[in-house]
Amino acid sequence: MQANLPLADELAALTARIADLLLTRETVDEAVSALAQALKEAIPGTLGAGVSLMDTRGRRTSTASTDPDILRADQLQYDLGQGPCLTAWAQQVTVTVDDCRTDHRWPAWSRAITDLPLRSVISTPLSTPDGAIGALKVYSPLPNGFDSKAIRLLELLARPAALMLANTQARDTAQRLSDGLIGALGARDAIGTATGIVMERLHINRDQALATLISASRRRNEPLHQLSRDIIDGGEV
Structure with a gap:
């Protein structure tokens, strides 16, 4: 200058x-x-x-x-x-x-x-x-x-x-809020999809399937959204 x-x-x-x-x-x-x-x-x-x-x-x-x-x-x-x-x-x-x-x-x-x-x-x-x-x-x-x-x-x-x-x-x-929201929505969708898969596999209702996912998440010390994605990819509950 x-x-x-x-x-x-x-x-x-x-x-x-x-x-x-x-x-x-x-x-x-x-x-x-x-x-x-x-x-x-x-x-x-x-x-x-x-x-x-x-x-x-x-x-x-x-x-x-x-x-x-x-x-x-x-x-x-x-x-x-x-x-x-x-x-x-x-x-x-x-x-x-x-x-x-x-x-x-x-x-x-x-x-x-x-x-x-x-x-x-x-x-x-x-x-x-x-x-x-x-x-x-x-x-x-x-x-x-x-x-x-x-x-x-x-x-x-x-x-x-x-x-x-x-x-x-x-x-x-x-x-940042947008990225966080996208992440939250993605996790919610994954949990919903995994719940449906567990319902189909175990022939149980939605509440029972979600309870099964939560129990498995605690047992494995794995976040619920990550467990849900594993199940979507073919993993076991």
Whole structure:
């Protein structure tokens, strides 16, 4: 990205790129990984970037970091329950850290990252009309490593990114539910078919056949749907 572009032009170009990255990803994990890498490349002075999606209790549902040091710094926030990313998400405000070694807002976290080459941070929430779904963060190896333009650019990028990630989350959830439903329906159909086979073989009614299947499932320590498929394939009760 050219550094001399006006902010509006730069934002438009970056937003278009992020939209292309996020909307073509099949899963949330792929989307957050692509976004983290795009942020690292887009924000001047960035050593590494991270993206975290969180549920209403602040538990991560998906996360990505561009570098091991960023992954470590982020993991420490969640382990310790404090840090700029969690504050940005909880308060839905942009949090800036000019120097991690002199900022005392999160003392345990600041002490824990002293061995990492990270000195300044910007973290901004991924806000949607329904609330913050996570946060973006970029790290610099230098104190005061980000200027006001970098802060503003990250904030402006977070807005469309949040909506696109929320859309990806919804699509991903719907797909998992669909896959689960297909699996459940398949298991139900297999049990129904196996019950009919047992009725025919043993000349018993449906309730008796189902009871026979359940008893065999327990005796063999085999899931009922798997036993049913075995019987359909010609296996014995």
